[in-house]
Amino acid sequence: MTESPTTPARRPPEQWKLAQPFGARSFAVALVVAVLLALSARHTEMDRLAFLSAEYVAHVLGLRVESQVARGVDRFVSTAFPLVIAEETPVARIDGFNRRHLPLLSHLEMRETSTSEYDFTQQKMVQRSETSEVLVRPVGYLVHVLGKMLESLEIALWATLFGIALGAPIAYLGARGYTPHRVLYVLARGSAGFLRAPPEFVSALFLVLAFGFGPIAGVLALGLHSAGFFGKFYADDIENADRGPQEALVGIGANKLKVLRFAALPQVLPQYLAYTQYVLERNVRMATVIGVVGAGGIGVELKGRFDMFDFGHVTTILLVIFLTVLGLERLSQWARARLI
Numbered sequence: 001m002t003e004s005p006t007t008p009a010r011r012p013p014e015q016w017k018l019a020q021p022f023g024a025r026s027f028a029v030a031l032v033v034a035v036l037l038a039l040s041a042r043h044t045e046m047d048r049l050a051f052l053s054a055e056y057v058a059h060v061l062g063l064r065v066e067s068q069v070a071r072g073v074d075r076f077v078s079t080a081f082p083l084v085i086a087e088e089t090p091v092a093r094i095d096g097f098n099r100r101h102l103p104l105l106s107h108l109e110m111r112e113t114s115t116s117e118y119d120f121t122q123q124k125m126v127q128r129s130e131t132s133e134v135l136v137r138p139v140g141y142l143v144h145v146l147g148k149m150l151e152s153l154e155i156a157l158w159a160t161l162f163g164i165a166l167g168a169p170i171a172y173l174g175a176r177g178y179t180p181h182r183v184l185y186v187l188a189r190g191s192a193g194f195l196r197a198p199p200e201f202v203s204a205l206f207l208v209l210a211f212g213f214g215p216i217a218g219v220l221a222l223g224l225h226s227a228g229f230f231g232k233f234y235a236d237d238i239e240n241a242d243r244g245p246q247e248a249l250v251g252i253g254a255n256k257l258k259v260l261r262f263a264a265l266p267q268v269l270p271q272y273l274a275y276t277q278y279v280l281e282r283n284v285r286m287a288t289v290i291g292v293v294g295a296g297g298i299g300v301e302l303k304g305r306f307d308m309f310d311f312g313h314v315t316t317i318l319l320v321i322f323l324t325v326l327g328l329e330r331l332s333q334w335a336r337a338r339l340i
Contacts, residue, residue: 076311083319084312087140091133106137141313145301145320152297153324155218156283162219163226163279167192170231175238177246178256188231195228204290215296222283222290233275237268273339277332284328288321 041047052069059067091097091108099108112131119126137143173179174188200221207217238260245263254262291299298317305313 148298159222162223166227167230171234192231213294218295
């Protein structure tokens, strides 16, 4: 067989050489990265993390008596169960209390409480017992937590709608081929980055100062961050859509809006639904966090109970949050399967 002039001559096997995947440069880069990670590990207390984790494992295996991690875990677990779903209110604190008209499913009970106080006569701490009457609502606290969780869901829903309403125009102006002018493209992309830059928790801190405590700050903090997310990723998907159908519509005289509607959106709509589902679920989780700074929702209740070490109440709140997020994920997956 005669080789053509354009075919490169084949080298004999003894001259074959395989390119090395790693060379001296690769090892040098790896060494520099390892040194930087070692310095960073020291700053972020990774060595202490390893020590405390090993100490906890040794404690679990019975090789060590004390463990800081074990003390913290035991402190929480010892009071985290059983879950608190009832609510007790001293009758003396209820204005206009009427024994003949108790709330639904509630009843009265007597409670004996003991408090420590200093007796100046005996010059020592003594225990004093008090008996008081309380109104017990068997599921009162659970109903209260569900109401706060509903408020968090409403905050997340309105924040997502606000993010779509603000992010969609930013995405249109930030997509090449659709933006009317280069300056608008740069401004749109910059706005999307600016809205995503501050974490929702930080935004909520400043918005609480401006709008006061309540859900308004939560909706705005989550909505602005969501708008930045939608503005970037919606625009990226429009730019990455197949150009063939779009060019075909342009060739028959369709304007940009019609091209976007009939050629680009059908391609990117499934991904848009996935983005919206993710942001809604994330906003539900974040709505519980920003409540810590007073931005409404169940986070306010969670922070208060945690500060008072009412871990039984905290466990109830965490369980409600978990079940809500899990249910929302299932619902969103069902809706996405029906729409696509």
